[in-house]
Ligand SMILES: NC(=O)c1ccc[n+]([C@@H]2O[C@H](COP(=O)([O-])OP(=O)(O)OC[C@H]3O[C@@H](n4cnc5c(N)ncnc54)[C@H](O)[C@@H]3O)[C@@H](O)[C@H]2O)c1
Ligand SMILES: O=C(O)C(=O)C[C@@H](O)[C@H](O)[C@H](O)COP(=O)(O)O
């Protein structure tokens with residue numbers, strides 16, 4: 001069992017990583033949660049695969065369990081779905097002492113975390129992430145939220161879980177598209193902070209090799225994220241680096257109304273594209289975008305931007321949360337493994353698209 005601790009002064013918590021951890025979840029939960037009533041929030045796919053097993057284990061360990069299932073997919077990350085969950089919680093008489101378990105990918109984690117942050121002004125929650133993306137990124141760090149019709153993650157909070165329980169065995173059932181989607185965020189970490197990880201990714205030549213290295217990769221990514229979050233929980237500075245590729249990525253997700261690219265795919269295009277531009281502008285070491293293209297192709301991720309209506313994309317990007325009166329913070333690479341935050345005039349974003 002690997003254990004990392006996110007050392008936040010107000011609410012430190014552990015991230016446990018272990019193949020087969022789900023079987024042991026009842027015992028692990030008892031260490032962080034001392035009451036017995038739980039609401040599990042999950043999506044329709046995860047419920048079909050693992051819902052029965054989780055509920056059974058929780059009941060065997062003496063917990064009273066309420067299961068709330070939402071439709072799978074990004075469209076569920078909405079105020080409407082949050083409202084549906086609030087009512088389910090009220091019907092169950094879920095109180096401030098009771099626990100929410102977010103059991104699913106990044107959509108469920110962000111949504112259930114948002115509900116936990118707001119229901120009764122805050123109830124405790126833990127994350128049991130089931131996609132690669134959620135195991136290496138979204139379950140850690142406390143960014144919770146929902147989308148608005150006008151843009152990604154526009155409503156939300158920083159609300160930390162009481163614990164993160166990662167079972168890499170759950171990834172065996174992931175569709176390839178979502179396995180590689182998660183790899184986009186792994187590539188992001190390597191680009192912003194870890195050249196060695198980037199080089200190691202280039203040495204992976206098959207899905208089997210990828211699976212053999214997943215546990216180690218999850219640990220590396222969670223370590224990078226925890227360290228950044230410890231230094232800058234509320235994204236006043238360094239945490240913005242975790243948004244490399246997201247300015248354009250989030251714009252593209254919304255541009256196609258969350259029906260075109262997955263989050264990771266959109267971020268992949270965003271990372272490549274901004275790096276092509278920053279290279280031309282002399283802000284990034286030459287050859288960096290080619291290296292990114294190579295690693296994206298290796299994991300079947302897109303890199304080219306499709307024909308888009310540029311004005312419309314820029315309009316969406318203006319809603320990015322990294323802006324402050326008239327200027328926008330964008331994330332650029334100096335080279336692989338070294339990143340920087342650049343403040344530009346909002347109008348200058350055109351140069352990077
Ligand atoms: N809070 C953060 O820090 C953070 C970080 C990165 C991404 N995100 C958010 O995460 C979301 C994307 O998350 P995602 O990529 O996990 O998508 P997702 O939650 O939609 O999951 C992808 C698909 O995989 C299915 N699935 C989940 N676990 C499975 C399993 N073990 N086996 C088989 N199928 C499974 C889901 O039902 C879904 O169809 C986006 O909304 C993004 O904005 C948040
Ligand atoms: O944890 C963070 O900080 C991140 O930026 C991680 C990103 O991968 C993630 O997609 C996050 O949800 C983006 O947040 P936003 O503030 O740009 O909405």
Ligand SMILES: [Zn+2]
Nearest residue numbers: 185246263267
């Ligand atoms: Zn992301």
